[in-house]
Amino acid sequence: MFKNLMDFWKGKDFLTRVYGDFKVMLIDSHGMFELVCKKLINNEIVTSLEGKVYEADEKINKLEKDIRTQVVEHLTLQPTVDVSACLLLMSVVKDAERLGDYCKNLLEVAQLLEKPMDKEKYETFFNGMDSEISELFKKTQQAFVESDEEKATSAWKYESKIVKRCDKIVEELAKSNLAINEAVCFTLIARYFKRLAAHLTNIATSVVLPINELDYFDERRKEDDNN
Secondary structure, eight states: OHHHHHHHHTTOHHHHHHHHHHHHHHHHHHHHHHHHHHHHTTOOOOTTHHHHHHHHHHHHHHHHHHHHHHHHHHHHHSTTSSHHHHHHHHHHHHHHHHHHHHHHHHHHHHHHOSSOOOHHHHHHHHTTHHHHHHHHHHHHHHHHHTTOHHHHHHHHHHHHHHHHHHHHHHHHHHTOOOOHHHHHHHHHHHHHHHHHHHHHHHHHHTTTSOGGGTTOHHHHHHHHHHO
16 A cells, blocks of 8 residues: 555655655654764763754654644645545654654653763663664665665564563563662663664554554564464
């Protein structure tokens, strides 16, 4: 369905505008994530980090509103045309907006840390997961913008591994002897990483799932695993 919609809309001004805006949302949220990780995980000094993060988030929020406005205006003018594609856009644009929110949450974790991140301890639990999520950002953008079903399926499988590892990390942290501040901050990182992966995969799987199953790829994955 997704590919048919993209073929139908190909070259239309409405599609070009909306997809351009949506691509910017994905690129900017990825940039936010990488900036925050430089500070949070690698202890790098990032000039005006908070200002850059909040400015990017405001831009993403504005783009979400703009896209929704464009979709509503389009349906008002042509109420029986492109309904399925418009519903799809309304769904995934919210996921893209949430990416910015979770990047802000990770910045808050950096501010909660009582001392700079112990990189060795971080790697013991997370083992480079920030790099994996950064890769998932790329896979998601490629899957959606290029309407690539193979890349969408790849993102789906990639996310599954990240989610399982995040749940395992929380279990390990609950049994660890880490200081309270470290344990709480590591737990928050695991939860925010998991949510980032989930929202990215919601976007990627819109390429391969019917509209009524968007946001429910976990249920579809369980069905596929049992078949």
